[in-house]
């Protein structure tokens with residue numbers, strides 16, 4: 014009896030194999046092998062690839078002796094291999110082309126991801142403090158509900174700003190020294206300024222004893238904010254404020270070895286205790302911009318204090334002052350342009366030191382012409398002209414504008430501090446600080462540390478180098494020139510047996526609002542020349558020659574430093 018079964022090919026056949034011819038069996042087996050389609054398995058997915066697989070299959074089938082699928086068995090020739098390699102290369106090329114958009118998108122995503130990581134790192138390292146401290150950061154103001162604003166003190170702990178709380182619990186800010194620290198300490202009403210602004214985050218943070226803090230939070234009481242300990246000296250600020258007197262202008266005192274800002278006065282000023290009620294008067298038109306901190310934001314013609322820059326440029330070019338000599342007649346003419354020495358004084362025969370000590374405009378016009386506009390610009394920019402200065406309180410950039418194309422008249426004017434150059438008193442103090450500190454400018458510090466109200470240090474600013482502005486040799490040369498100003502020149506008002514001093518005076522001409530020419534009185538310098546203690550920069554607006562107004566103000570500050 015014969016059983017009929019369904020076979021894999023879907024065709025019925027008789028189980029009695031003897032009834033099938035050899036040819037029939039061969040055909041059925043091939044069909045099974047070929048998936049019933051009468052040709053080798055693996056459909057051509059891609060033309061090139063399919064062809065290659067066919068080739069391999071043919072070889073296999075002939076090995077198995079399946080003679081009806083006829084491809085002659087043969088070894089791959091060199092040409093075949095080359096052709097196969099070429100095909101593979103072609104396949105790879107096509108694959109790359111097909112995958113190109115996906116590759117592009119993948120790289121784009123990786124790039125965007127890396128940029129995002131980069132921004133987060135940048136934000137956390139460089140922008141965090143400014144965002145946290147920004148007076149526009151509303152999150153800080155919400156802290157005032159939980160924290161009583163902390164105090165700002167001088168370096169010795171004397172309170173400069175604190176919060177008073179009356180019996181009804183109302184808070185008010187109190188400034189024991191009134192106008193004296195107005196610009197540097199700032200205010201916290203009608204906006205924020207000074208340290209009150211830039212240290213806002215610290216003043217509204219509390220690192221008070223943790224147990225008391227938690228207790229206060231549970232009982233709904235405010236915690237005391239942290240204390241900002243500034244670098245300011247009450248004695249020097251007090252002296253500088255008094256010495257500047259009724260003059261408009263600014264005084265900056267810096268410790269050149271640490272970068273500590275010891276005093277910063279600006280006039281006209283205001284009383285931060287009554288700023289809310291005085292606000293309309295203060296911002297009215299004719300109040301001489303009393304909110305402006307002239308020390309960091311007042312741009313003035315440098316006058317002869319700029320001779321420091323010109324002298325340094327000359328030394329950098331010639332490596333010596335020894336070859337210079339000049340015969341001053343009080344007036345110098347060049348290319349139809351005339352310059353005068355102050356009061357048209359004829360200084361006579363001078364070497365470089367005496368030209369600097371006499372503050373001889375004629376000699377420095379000649380020096381400027383010798384140095385050239387490009388070299389002078391290079392020196393000025395190495396001393397931070399046309400750049401943002403390191404300053405916690407912000408402030409303006411000084412500008413050096415002279416171009417080589419402007420000709421000799423502009424060159425002569427610029428070389429002795431007139432022309433279009435503008436500086437801030439703070440910037441001049443930084444240049445002199447670098448000279449006093451062997452060429453190295455320390456990063457200026459306004460804040461020594463932040464501590465909790467119970468005295469634990471939360472943050473400490475250590476002195477650090479900011480930049481080397483000149484070599485030690487150059488700094489020594491500048492020190493010598495500036496010392497001669499005090500021993501033999503326009504700064505002789507500072508000469509004393511008590512301490513040594515060095516500096517440069519300036520009498521900077523400017524155009525008054527009434528069209529007349531006025532003169533700002535400048536002095537920049539330092540005391541204890543061999544081992545400098547303090548740097549002082551003074552400008553008294555429209556106050557005449559540097560030697561008559563600014564030098565006596567500086568003397569009071571030096572005296573105060575050495576008598577305390």
Ligand SMILES: [Zn+2]
Pocket residue numbers: 341342343354358359360361371372373374375376
């Ligand atoms: Zn002269």
